[in-house]
Amino acid sequence: MKDTKETMGLYIHIPYCQKECHYCDFLKFINRDDTIDDYIHYLLKEIELYRDNDYLVNTIYFGGGTPSYIDSSYIVQIVDKIRDVFDISEECEMSIEMNPESITHEKLQDYLNAGMNRFTMGIQSFDDKVLRMMGRVHRRETIFEKLDLMHQLGIENIGIDLMFGNPKQDYGILQSDIEQAMELDVKHISYYSLMIKENTAFHRWVQTGQFILLDDEQEREMYYLIQKTLQENGFEQYEVSNFAKPGHQSRHNKKYWTLENYIGLGLGASSNIDLVRFINVSDFEEYFNMIEAGEFPIYESEMMNKEEREKEYIMLNMRLLQGFELNKFEHRFGVDFLTKYHAAVQKHLEFQTIQITENRLHFTDYGLDVGNQFYLDIL
Ligand SMILES: C[S@@+](CC[C@H](N)C(=O)[O-])C[C@H]1O[C@@H](n2cnc3c(N)ncnc32)[C@H](O)[C@@H]1O
Ligand code: SF4
Structure with a gap:
């Protein structure tokens, strides 16, 4: 009786990147490819810990780090394991985050065969100077090349991530970034305002005065330009930083903002199950050892009381335009x-x-x- 089951989202964290971007403080490792085999081995075991479940999974999201950085056979193994352990809804949204430089024909084909039906690519900017300053590996040309490749393979449900508010990305560059984005055949745009995070190169450059940040007014003007242009081009804004063509909102990400259930798998991933929040450990050894011992690799859990849930519900839902x-x-x-x-x-x-x-x-x-x-x- 599929329909009576409680629905569930799954988030899978792939904590590997080719190079560290100068602004990023997400949990990811560079030059730790020696751990990938073991990591996937234990990730599959972590999924196995959920075998006796009664959920109907209707969204799956591979995020990172850079899921497209690792060999696609690992992603296929994870999807196979998920299908083996969970009941998957026929309309399940299955997304993967990718970086332009690591996308290949073979990987895309493997993702499609595994059932992936939503593809997002981190572009950030179309300007090579800005990309270099951000520490990105890819350049402008790669973006178009990989979008062409996706279209050739019949992939249409494509989303892109862009950023604004970089010190060297003036209003003119932003205007041309937006114009360029409007010419692409994509269905979803996440347009993030740069956040300066501690322990990043950007943070150090701000501290030493190498970077002068935009003031609030400049930032707001840019945000208005983004909102206005995207809306004029058929992208509905549905969250502070997210815009989608009709029918293409991210069903998975909306679960975060509406406090729906999701399980986070992998290093540092967080889960929300019936309003109890769990966070996985973020150290490889600890993660491996706990799973080896048959334990959930949970670092901490937090049961919100009614008042906290109420406030959390308001805060998250108000991020949505509706x-x-x-x-x-x-x-x-x-x-x-x-x-x-x-x-x-x-x-x-x-x-x-x-x-x-x-x-x-x-x-x-x-x-x-x-x-x-x-x-x-x-x-
Ligand atoms: C954590 S990344 C993972 C996906 C992929 N590795 C990539 O770089 O696109 C997801 C998105 O978060 C955004 N992001 C990361 N750090 C940010 C920051 N400090 N401020 C604003 N947005 C940020 C970027 O747009 C990025 O594409
Ligand atoms: S922005 Fe993406 S590619 Fe860059 S370091 Fe962060 S997770 Fe890795």
Whole structure:
């Protein structure tokens, strides 16, 4: 009785990259290819730990690091194992993150054979100077080459990741990046504003004054340009940084923002199961040893109390342009949102940061940008 099962998303972390980008603090390793065989071996064993489950998996997401960096036979083995251990829905969305330089015909063919149906590629910019400064391996030409390859193989559900707000990426470069992106045949765009993370080259360059960051106003102007141009070109904005052609929103990523269930597999991956959050260990040895001992490789788990879940629900859902349904909130938490948060709601309706449309509370365009004060008032 497939339909009565609880649905589940799976995230699989592939923590390997060819080179470290200057802005990135995601969990990934460079020059540790000697561990790949063991890592996949234990990842398959971790999946095996879930054998007695009663879930229906309807989204699978390979993220990283760079999933396309490792041999595609590893990805195929993981998908096979998932199919063996979990019940997979017929409409399962199966995504993989890729970097242009590591995409090959053979890998794409293997992904397709394994059932992958959503492909995202980290482009960041079309400008070679910007790419070099970001520490990316690929150059502009590679982007078009690999997009052509995907189209030749009949792949249509393509998403791209772009970034803005780099110190050397001025308004003119951003304009041409956006124009270029609008000429591509892609269905999804994640357009991230640069975040300066500790322990990255960018962080050091900001500290030593080598980098001057954009001020808020410049950044906001760029964000508005992105929102406006993408919308004019048929991309609906559905989250602060995410835009999609109709029918192409990321079903998996939406689970994070709506607090739905997902299991994170692999080093450092986090899971959310019935509102308990688990985080896996992020050290290879520890990961291998725990799985070898038949244990889930969990570093910590955190059970949110009702008040915390309520706040988390508000914070995550407000990232979505459509916000959340007031009835659903009441149904889920047993409180009337407008009564409980009366003062904050009145204030922000007056400031025009939020809006209520057809029983949904959501940010206005202005509010999306200055939403922090709303969160502070709610918290
Ligand atoms: C963690 S990466 C993984 C996918 C792949 N390795 C890649 O580089 O595209 C996912 C995306 O996060 C974004 N990202 C990473 N670090 C960021 C940062 N410091 N600020 C904003 N966006 C960032 C990039 O756009 C990147 O494509
Ligand atoms: S941005 Fe992607 S390719 Fe670059 S270091 Fe981070 S995970 Fe690796």
